[in-house]
Amino acid sequence: MALKYIIGSIAASFAVAYVCDTSISDGKLFGGTTPKTVSEKEWWEETDKKLNAWPRTAGPPVVMNPISRQNFIVKGHSQS
Numbered sequence: 001m002a003l004k005y006i007i008g009s010i011a012a013s014f015a016v017a018y019v020c021d022t023s024i025s026d027g028k029l030f031g032g033t034t035p036k037t038v039s040e041k042e043w044w045e046e047t048d049k050k051l052n053a054w055p056r057t058a059g060p061p062v063v064m065n066p067i068s069r070q071n072f073i074v075k076g077h078s079q080s
Contacts, residue, residue: 023029037043
């Protein structure tokens, strides 16, 4: 008997959260506009070009063993 009330209240809370989120963010309830940097595809393309143009200077990939807290460098198949 209580299970139907629990499931119903959880479903209702998700519905209320969805309506609030949609009305505030998508409906611009409190005003404001979407920034140009988010809405323009051209800006995203230029940003991707700049990020991909930077050289990669990272070290070798590392896998952390959470049990012993030791880090091991991952060696590829060709480095055996």
